[in-house]
Amino acid sequence: MKAIINGKVITVTGQTYDKATVLIENGKIKAVGPDIPVPQDAEVIDATGCWVTPGLIDCHTHICNFSEPGTMPGLSDGNEMSGPIQAQIRALDAVYPDDYAIVPVREAGFTTVYSTPGSGNVIGGTGISIKLRGHTAREMAIAGSEQMKFAFGENPKRNYGNRKQMPMTRMGIAGILRETLFEAKNYSDALKATETDPSKAPKPDFKLNALVPVVRGEMRCRMHAHRSDDILTAISIAEEFGLDYVIEHCTEGFKIKDVLNEKHVKCVVGPHLTSPSKLEIHNRTMDNPGILSKEPNITVCLTADTGSQTSVLPMTIGFFIRRGLSFEDAIKGVTINAAKVLQLEDRIGSLEPGKDADVAVFDGNPFDSMSLCRLVMIDGEVYKNTL
Numbered sequence: 001m002k003a004i005i006n007g008k009v010i011t012v013t014g015q016t017y018d019k020a021t022v023l024i025e026n027g028k029i030k031a032v033g034p035d036i037p038v039p040q041d042a043e044v045i046d047a048t049g050c051w052v053t054p055g056l057i058d059c060h061t062h063i064c065n066f067s068e069p070g071t072m073p074g075l076s077d078g079n080e081m082s083g084p085i086q087a088q089i090r091a092l093d094a095v096y097p098d099d100y101a102i103v104p105v106r107e108a109g110f111t112t113v114y115s116t117p118g119s120g121n122v123i124g125g126t127g128i129s130i131k132l133r134g135h136t137a138r139e140m141a142i143a144g145s146e147q148m149k150f151a152f153g154e155n156p157k158r159n160y161g162n163r164k165q166m167p168m169t170r171m172g173i174a175g176i177l178r179e180t181l182f183e184a185k186n187y188s189d190a191l192k193a194t195e196t197d198p199s200k201a202p203k204p205d206f207k208l209n210a211l212v213p214v215v216r217g218e219m220r221c222r223m224h225a226h227r228s229d230d231i232l233t234a235i236s237i238a239e240e241f242g243l244d245y246v247i248e249h250c251t252e253g254f255k256i257k258d259v260l261n262e263k264h265v266k267c268v269v270g271p272h273l274t275s276p277s278k279l280e281i282h283n284r285t286m287d288n289p290g291i292l293s294k295e296p297n298i299t300v301c302l303t304a305d306t307g308s309q310t311s312v313l314p315m316t317i318g319f320f321i322r323r324g325l326s327f328e329d330a331i332k333g334v335t336i337n338a339a340k341v342l343q344l345e346d347r348i349g350s351l352e353p354g355k356d357a358d359v360a361v362f363d364g365n366p367f368d369s370m371s372l373c374r375l376v377m378i379d380g381e382v383y384k385n386t387l
Contacts, residue, residue, distance in 0.1 A: 001025045002380065003038040007047030007361060010052055012335045013350040022052060027380035032285065045387065047361050050374060053331065054351050055358030056136055056366075057113025057338035058310045060222070060248055060268045060303040064130060064140070065091050065115040067309045068100040079120035084160055084167060085180050087210040089125035091115050095137035101308035106132040107384050109360035109373040112339075112348055119151035119168070119224040119248075120159045122167060122177050122346075126210070127222065129342050131358075133270060133378045147246075148214050150177065151224040152234050154278045167353035175232055181241045184211035218243045222268075226251040226280040231352040237261060246341050249305070251284050253298075254291040261295035266341055270303035270332075272316055287326065288323030289333070301341050302333035318367040323339050362387065 002024040009020040011032055013205055021036040022029060023160075038044065066078040077094035080086045096117060105113065122292040129145035130137075138189070161168035167176050190202035191212065213219035226249050238245040250267035253260055260267065269289050290345030293300045302320070305314040317330050324367050339349025347356050357380035364371030376384040 001030075001042040002045060002357075002377075003042045004045045004047050004052055004220060004359065004361065004375075005035075005038065006053035007050045009052045009060055009351060010331060011351040015309050020052075022359060024359075024377070024380050027357055029351060029353055029355050029357050031353055032195075045361075045375065045385070047375070047387065049152070049363065050387070051362045051364065051366060052351070052367060053212070053362065054187050054349055055378065056109045056314070056334045057112045057342070057349060057375070058105075058110055058313060058334065059114045059301050059338040059341045060270070061113045061115055061312065062118065062192070062260065062305075063101045063105060063113050063115050063307050064095040064097065064099040064119070064137075066307060067096050069087060069095075076118075076134045078118035078240065081120055081125065081159060084122045084156060084176060085207060086117070086121050086125045087123045087366070088182075088206045088323075089117065089268045090146070091126060092118050092127070092141055092146075095128065095130060096139060097135055097137060097140060101310070102132050104308050104311040106376055106378075107367065107373060109376060110310060111358040111376065112342075112344070112362070112380045113267055113310065114145075114342055116148075116222060117149045119149070119155040122137060122156050122173055123142045123180065123376065124149035124151060126219075129344060131272050131378055132289075133381070133383065135338070139204040140154055142344065145344060147220040147222050148211070148341075149187060149222050149224070152230040153224070153226055154280050155224070159295075170230070170233070176238065180238070181211070182236070183217045184208045188212045188215050189231055190277065193267065193304040206358070214243065215241055218242050222246050222248050226278075228252040228255040230280070231256065232259065235259075235265070240334060250292070251281050254288045257281075257292060257295050260292065261297045261317060264297040266301075267292065268303050269342060270313075271305040271309070272319070273304070273309060273312070282337075286319050287323050289320045289329075293325055293329040297335050299340060300329060300333050301338045302330070313360050314366050315369045318369055321367055327365075329366070331380075372373055
């Protein structure tokens with residue numbers, strides 16, 4: 001048993017205590033509060049003067065997937081660029097447990113990240129939530145956390161337009177995605193018919209089979225879209241096929257905040273530290289997270305969308321706070337809101353009894369560039385302690 005005592009405890013979903021205890025047993029949070037008795041045999045961690053938070057979550061990264069340092073120039077494991085529809089591939093198969101990014105990101109207070117295929121294809125395959133511990137991909141992965149990656153805008157256009165291959169336009173992206181989802185829906189219906197009449201079994205199709213849970217609304221879609229019109233196209237297709245979706249990046253979301261609010265959109269906002277390398281991100285602003293978070297029905301998460309750069313995401317969030325994002329919405333953006341997007345809010349994202357003992361301790365406000373993460377715990381095991 002472990003006890004983190006005397007810290008300012010931010011539960012995220014409940015109270016914030018100026019001085020409280022987090023009691024941990026068998027990898028789970030047992031109790032949180034100011035008057036928790038500490039057993040005599042507990043390992044005591046004194047967090048006096050520190051802020052105790054849930055382990056941080058970046059719900060859109062390429063950690064252990066694109067890999068750092070890079071391997072072959074121009075070729076990474078993040079995009080299977082042999083064709084625009086790659087529903088059958090899995091980021092899990094490219095997870096590298098010795099990726100350079102793991103240690104700096106974990107030591108910055110992050111305990112869970114979502115590693116997704118890149119946005120080079122219209123359908124890029126499934127990503128996976130991983131905890132930043134373990135010696136194999138299977139040990140790191142959170143089973144059942146796969147979600148399907150879609151992409152709109154300049155990335156698929158650039159990658160396939162240069163080959164004079166569909167999709168060369170935004171129209172082509174929408175068209176090839178609708179066509180594929182239509183085929184997947186028919187394939188799904190045929191599989192259902194097989195349950196009562198085996199003779200109606202469709203010809204096996206590995207790609208369409210991977211999309212069956214998507215068109216049945218059983219697997220969430222992560223839709224890469226920066227420009228406001230691409231965001232609206234993504235939403236339109238999602239509604240047309242009854243998909244469960246999240247908008248990734250949402251760079252021009254501030255332009256259509258009323259629509260996003262009306263539709264109760266979940267969005268993952270970022271990155272903000274890269275150059276404006278594409279026209280579709282020229283309107284990027286650090287005001288966007290604050291603007292979107294003020295809308296009552298929009299769920300905002302915050303991302304560095306990279307590998308080791310996630311380690312400076314907390315500092316970047318400080319920029320957002322200076323530009324209108326509240327601390328409460330900021331901490332939710334890398335804890336409980338991120339857990340909700342990953343559909344893991346029953347396990348991670350807040351300090352509550354019964355949840356995984358993923359904890360970070362900072363010697364000041366986590367989003368102050370002068371603060372340091374002093375302790376990181378994943379499933380009750382300490383991976384960093386400089387208290």
